[in-house]
Amino acid sequence: MTEKVIDVPLDGEPVSRVPRVVHEFAASGMRLIVVPPGAIEIFYVLVPHVIDVNLTAVKHTQAVNSDKLVEQEIPADSLAWQPAGTSFRLRTEMRQPGLVLELDPARADALAAEVVGGGGVPDDVMDWRPDACTAALGREAIAHILQGAPMGRLYTESLGIAVATRTLWLASGNVRRAVRMRGALAGARLRRVQDYVEAHLADDLSLAALAAVACLSPSRFIHSFKATAGVSPWTWVTRLKITRAQELLRATDHPLTQIALACGFS
Numbered sequence: 001m002t003e004k005v006i007d008v009p010l011d012g013e014p015v016s017r018v019p020r021v022v023h024e025f026a027a028s029g030m031r032l033i034v035v036p037p038g039a040i041e042i043f044y045v046l047v048p049h050v051i052d053v054n055l056t057a058v059k060h061t062q063a064v065n066s067d068k069l070v071e072q073e074i075p076a077d078s079l080a081w082q083p084a085g086t087s088f089r090l091r092t093e094m095r096q097p098g099l100v101l102e103l104d105p106a107r108a109d110a111l112a113a114e115v116v117g118g119g120g121v122p123d124d125v126m127d128w129r130p131d132a133c134t135a136a137l138g139r140e141a142i143a144h145i146l147q148g149a150p151m152g153r154l155y156t157e158s159l160g161i162a163v164a165t166r167t168l169w170l171a172s173g174n175v176r177r178a179v180r181m182r183g184a185l186a187g188a189r190l191r192r193v194q195d196y197v198e199a200h201l202a203d204d205l206s207l208a209a210l211a212a213v214a215c216l217s218p219s220r221f222i223h224s225f226k227a228t229a230g231v232s233p234w235t236w237v238t239r240l241k242i243t244r245a246q247e248l249l250r251a252t253d254h255p256l257t258q259i260a261l262a263c264g265f266s
Contacts, residue, residue: 002093005038010069010089016047018100023145027153028208028218029107030160033100034145043089048102049121050088051167052080053138054128056096063089064125074128077135081126081171097146099138103164111161114219115168122171134166152264155234157207161219185228189214193225197237201244202264205237241265 008015019042023034031048057076063069065087082088084105103111105121112121141159149156185193196213197205210233211221225233245263248254254262 002039004041005036005094006040006042008042008044010041010043010091012043014043014045014087016045017102018042018044018050025145025149025156025160027157027160027206029104030157030164031102032141032145032156032160033102034142035094035098035100037094037096039093041091045087046082046084048104049084049108050080050082050086051101051103051163052082053099053101053134053163054078054080055098055135055138055142056094058092058094061091063087064127072128075130077132078128078130079126079134079138079167079170080128081122081167083121083123083125086125097142099142099163101160101163101167108164108168110217111164111219112168112172114217115165116172122168122173124171126167126171129170131166131170134163134170137163137166151234151238152204153206154210154237157218158222158232158234161207161222165219185214185224189216190225190228197240201241202262204264207233 005021006019008019017031018033018035021033021036023036025032054074055077058074060072060074061069062072064082067089069089069091108121116122137159141156141163144151144156144159192213193210196210200209207218207221210225211218214221214224216224222233225236229236231239241263245259245265248259248262252259
């Protein structure tokens with residue numbers, strides 16, 4: 001019998017979150033979980049909202065807000081949205097890793113206000129909708145987290161926000177127009193961000209920290225920064241690190257490892 005990688009008996013007491021696994025990443029109201037291959041049995045009643053990105057065709061035995069288990073063929077490259085409070089029982093066997101994203105209600109409310117407007121967070125379950133865009137983001141997030149998030153918190157948070165934003169838009173039924181975000185960062189805000197990054201270049205910078213310096217939400221900061229700089233925050237920070245490293249290589253005889261650490265390349 002295949003060993004269970006997640007084991008919360010369907011006839012027992014439910015849990016409120018997905019149990020901890022080896023490969024996961026938590027930041028600013030999000031938890032990205034790489035579900036390992038293997039047998040899964042879980043019963044939960046959710047406190048956070050949950051996004052489940054499934055990358056391969058698989059058979060589920062599941063019950064959603066019900067005690068009646070049904071078998072269902074889940075298509076590859078599909079995603080499900082389960083709002084907080086959803087009761088979910090699942091028995092399955094994963095052949096490849098999958099991605100689960102837990103989204104705290106406060107973070108979801110703020111993100112939904114920017115993505116779908118005044119209707120708020122979708123309160124209905126969206127059951128396994130095929131979407132190649134979210135699947136591609138999920139694959140990148142899985143690979144990145146399995147490698148130990150080598151490109152840092154900024155990149156990992158950006159992937160999580162992209163998955164959450166896309167899912168909220170799809171789960172809203174596309175009935176409401178996406179909210180039009182404001183344009184470029186004001187000069188003073190951009191300078192504050194630049195000063196902060198230069199002062200903390202050796203740190204593992206987070207998207208939440210940069211957004212706070214700009215007095216914006218993380219998702220709005222990504223949009224406004226790209227409108228100003230022409231590239232994503234992660235790309236801009238990476239270029240700045242490379243430039244700083246080149247300057248130190250020319251001006252000092254420090255060891256490469258010391259320069260790498262000073263520029264945030266761990």
